[in-house]
Amino acid sequence: MSANDAFHIAVLAGDGIGHEVTPPALEVLRKVEATTPGLKFRFTEAPAGAEEYKATGKSMSEKTVKLCEQADAIFLGACGLPSVRYPDNTEIMPQVELRFIFDLYAGVRPARLVKGAPSPIVGAQEKGIDFILIRESTEGLFASMGKGVVTKDEARETLVVTRDKTERLFDFSLRLAQRRKKRGKEGRLTLVDKANVFKAFNWQRDIFNERKPKFPDVKTDMLYVDACAAMMVKKPWDFDVMVMENMFGDILSDLAAGLVGGLGLAPSADIGDKHAVFQPCHGTAPDIMGQGKANPTAMILSAAMMLDWLADKHDLPAAGEAAQRIERAVDKAYETIKPMEFGGKDGTAAISKAVLAAL
Ligand code: ATP
Numbered sequence: 001m002s003a004n005d006a007f008h009i010a011v012l013a014g015d016g017i018g019h020e021v022t023p024p025a026l027e028v029l030r031k032v033e034a035t036t037p038g039l040k041f042r043f044t045e046a047p048a049g050a051e052e053y054k055a056t057g058k059s060m061s062e063k064t065v066k067l068c069e070q071a072d073a074i075f076l077g078a079c080g081l082p083s084v085r086y087p088d089n090t091e092i093m094p095q096v097e098l099r100f101i102f103d104l105y106a107g108v109r110p111a112r113l114v115k116g117a118p119s120p121i122v123g124a125q126e127k128g129i130d131f132i133l134i135r136e137s138t139e140g141l142f143a144s145m146g147k148g149v150v151t152k153d154e155a156r157e158t159l160v161v162t163r164d165k166t167e168r169l170f171d172f173s174l175r176l177a178q179r180r181k182k183r184g185k186e187g188r189l190t191l192v193d194k195a196n197v198f199k200a201f202n203w204q205r206d207i208f209n210e211r212k213p214k215f216p217d218v219k220t221d222m223l224y225v226d227a228c229a230a231m232m233v234k235k236p237w238d239f240d241v242m243v244m245e246n247m248f249g250d251i252l253s254d255l256a257a258g259l260v261g262g263l264g265l266a267p268s269a270d271i272g273d274k275h276a277v278f279q280p281c282h283g284t285a286p287d288i289m290g291q292g293k294a295n296p297t298a299m300i301l302s303a304a305m306m307l308d309w310l311a312d313k314h315d316l317p318a319a320g321e322a323a324q325r326i327e328r329a330v331d332k333a334y335e336t337i338k339p340m341e342f343g344g345k346d347g348t349a350a351i352s353k354a355v356l357a358a359l
Pocket of ligand 1: 263285288
């Protein structure tokens with residue numbers, strides 16, 4: 001798109017609370033659009049997920065995939081329902097399929113403690129938590145998905161890391177640390193691995209050392225994943241940006257979400273060279289769907305991440321500033337609201353209203 005055109009956003013609300021958290025986030029985007037010169041959106045909604053599979057036998061139609069391919073960004077609610085499964089008993093997960101279709105290798109999982117949100121870590125509100133975990137999303141142990149070999153006596157799954165994807169992932173992560181530095185953050189990238197045990201991670205360390213001179217202003221360090229898990233609990237404020245293999249990231253990103261108050265507050269992005277999907281970390285939450293209890297904050301913060309990515313990709317600083325305005329509005333809203341998931345009385349409508357008012 002050219003800077004004067006509208007950003008075309010493919011909107012896949014999905015299933016369960018995906019339908020409840022998507023409209024408030026779109027309302028927030030409409031509000032920043034109205035107050036940001038040069039920023040325009042065109043939303044096209046399409047079905048995807050378990051309900052779609054039940055109706056058509058496919059998690060996503062070809063038309064939906066085409067829409068995603070042509071759009072400037074993909075905005076996804078949550079997909080899958082425990083009661084709807086493929087014949088092999090696995091859940092319907094178009095969000096994972098999209099990662100492979102569009103080669104979305106960088107799973108970006110920010111952990112930022114909103115003032116007023118409960119963290120289980122003592123001192124977190126005073127010291128603040130604000131780091132980004134980047135999870136490789138297309139290979140690692142997940143390369144073995146569906147290919148594991150299980151016999152009566154043995155089970156094998158194989159971890160695969162390739163030079164091409166590792167280089168792209170490290171360049172992406174170094175660049176993200178560099179962008180954070182420009183915004184007054186530390187600008188340090190930590191490589192998290194298990195290089196003391198596996199050759200594959202030692203080899204990745206060599207690639208890390210090859211790539212980092214291209215970003216001389218970014219500080220780097222390396223940490224074993226077990227030590228990293230302990231550090232995340234003891235001193236989460238010491239991290240800035242970290243990058244890791246898929247399975248390590250799968251586990252530690254849930255820990256990161258737990259540090260900053262839980263799933264209702266955790267946004268995410270899966271980013272490739274051309275395409276990107278923005279979605280909350282949470283699932284479809286069948287236990288609360290249809291009750292007005294879903295917290296839309298993670299979806300709203302995912303919208304902010306989408307704006308920030310579009311700003312960088314299309315060199316439109318106003319979109320990046322709009323993203324920061326959304327984050328600040330969320331912070332302000334949390335001065336007065338207490339979501340139901342934290343034992344408060346505020347559900348989807350009240351939280352949305354407070355964020356919109358703060359904007
Ligand atoms: P998936 O496997 O699809 O990622 P999950 O097993 O992680 O899903 P979720 O659907 O994310 O499960 O729900 C986990 C718990 O968190 C549930 O009790 C759910 O109600 C709660 N939860 C998730 N998202 C939200 C939200 N946005 N607001 C309030 N509670 C939420």
